[in-house]
Amino acid sequence: MENGEILVIDLFAGPGGLGEGISAAKTDDGKTPFQIGISVEKDTNAHQTLTTRAFFRLLKNKSQPLDNYYDYLHGKITRDELFELHPDIAFEANLETLNGAKELGKDNELIHKRITELVKKHKGPKVLIGGPPCQAYSLAGRSRNAGNKSYIAEDDARHFLYKEYLQVISLAKPDIFVMENVRGILTAKVNGQVMFPQILEDLRNPGSVTKQKKIPKYKIYSLVVDAENPKDPQYKDSADFLIRCEQYGIPQARHRVILLGVREDIKATPETLKLCEHQVTxxxxxxxxxxxxxxxxxxxxxxxxxxxxxxxxxxxxxxxxxxxxxxxxxxxxxxxxxxxxxxxxxxxxxxxxxxPESLKAWYIDPSLNVVLNHETxxxxxxxxxxxxxxxxxxxxxxxxxxxxxxxxxxxxxxxxxxxxxxxxxxxxxxxxxxxxxxxxxxxxxxxxxxxxxxxxxxxxSVREAARLQTFPDNYLFEGTRTNQYVQIGNAVPPYLAFQIGQLISNFLLHAKQ
Known part of the structure; x- marks a missing residue:
């Protein structure tokens, strides 16, 4: 695979943890096959972090000098000055993040138009990633809602944001999609019915929800449990989709549901993630x-x-x-x-x-020479x-x-x-x-x-929390300190996403349609 051969569409991107990890994946010959085409995020601070990181990634991928980026991290120049020094890169970074915070469900015309443009232009494989906001599914959120007598689950639009995800699947028809959410999605109910089985059915057949014709169906795989019948993956327990991050080199007990969707015309079976030998403290x-x-x-x-x-x-x-x-x-x-x-x-x-050495290489940037976001x-x-x-x-x-x-x-x-x-x-x-x-x-x-x-x-500190979430040390979080904490707390651990990216890259390399 060539550099940038796989188009990535990143929805509900937050500060970019999932996109950061997947875009860092490499093939055996050292190439980086993933190229993020669009990142959609509604929070203005997270969006600013996302755009700064897109700028850095583009500089790096185009083999341009990183000196000015490090000058910004050292406080020698402002963000505006950094972007002015590299107008072409700044244009691309802003285009990638839609020139501002945008929200699925509210800004669909603009978002869908950009996705359509990217899909028409791109001839290689496409991957859709993202996790619809989880407040309605989280156990803490449901506890708060239970104490609110006026709360009606079926009126909470957050329960149905995954349908925005289905709209984009129908639009882009990706080879692969990765959907992440809190473990509470496994047990969340609307009208007394557990939603997760219906969510799985909708993801398997997105056209049945979006009412669009000629929409491919998808096989849904667990990333941690092998399916008994890989051609028609069904799992006895919904908890089979739960990833316990501490088992995969993340220094944190973060348990998240991650679904891997594979378009049904692709004749191959994805592998599962490899357990780490020693958990990181x-x-x-x-x-x-x-x-x-x-x-x-x-x-x-x-x-x-x-x-x-x-x-x-x-x-x-x-x-x-x-x-x-x-x-x-x-x-x-x-x-x-x-x-x-x-x-x-x-x-x-x-x-x-x-x-461990693998994480050291992931975190440490020898050219950085500064500690970012480290304040009490x-x-x-x-x-x-x-x-x-x-x-x-x-x-x-x-x-x-x-x-x-x-x-x-x-x-x-x-x-x-x-x-x-x-x-x-x-x-x-x-x-x-x-x-x-x-x-x-x-x-x-x-x-x-x-x-x-x-x-x-x-x-x-923010940086210590970022380390526990496995953000590289040169990843700068924009916004106030309070908002930086929020961004990190809501993110997907990039090092876990990196492992998922490696798995997808290998899968697409050997897949046949």
């Missing part, structure tokens, strides 16, 4: 990033006051741990604050990355002590404490603290385990994403 993924201090959210912020507060907390914490555990375990921990830390750090640390948020002083306690507890017990483990003097003033409803109100990401699911909730307060180092007393 939080410490392996982020330990080489520079240490940071947290800030204060309710008072004037400065390093000396932070160091004094954490020093005072360390004395309290030592007493608490000595009572709760044996003195030897408590005394073995260094709880004193690291001195001289800042809240934002752009300089690389001298720590050696600890992740502010926390209440009382929460600094709770964060330190969580991190210290995990070092002793190897797990994050539940609310019942907290000593009374550390209990927050929440009416439901002792009910068990919010047992994970504070949760540390344990160093020698993979992380819990990085969600958009990380943008709220950071309580679920406490750093494992008690000497830093903080939640994870």
């Amino acid at each position: 939080v410490e392996q993924a982020i330990s080489d990033l520079p240490s940071l201090r947290s800030g204060f959210s309710k008072q004037k912020d400065n390093a000396k006051d932070w160091e004094a507060a954490v020093t005072k907390n360390a004395e309290k914490l030592k007493q608490i741990l000595t009572k709760q555990f044996d003195p030897e375990s408590a005394n073995s921990l260094n709880l004193q604050p690291k001195i001289g830390l800042s809240r934002i750090e752009t300089a690389l640390s001298d720590k050696t990355p600890a992740m 948020r502010g926390h209440m002083v009382n929460d600094l002590l709770r964060y330190a306690y969580c991190a210290a507890y995990a070092q002793i017990e190897g797990s994050s404490p539940k609310s019942r483990h907290f000593p009374q003097e550390l209990a927050p003033a929440h009416a439901n603290w002792d009910t068990g409803t919010h047992a994970d109100r504070f949760r540390v990401q344990v160093a020698d385990k993979y992380a819990t699911t990085v969600t958009s909730h990380i943008s709220k307060d950071g309580h679920y994403f406490v750093h494992y180092d008690p000497q830093q007393c903080r939640s994870l």
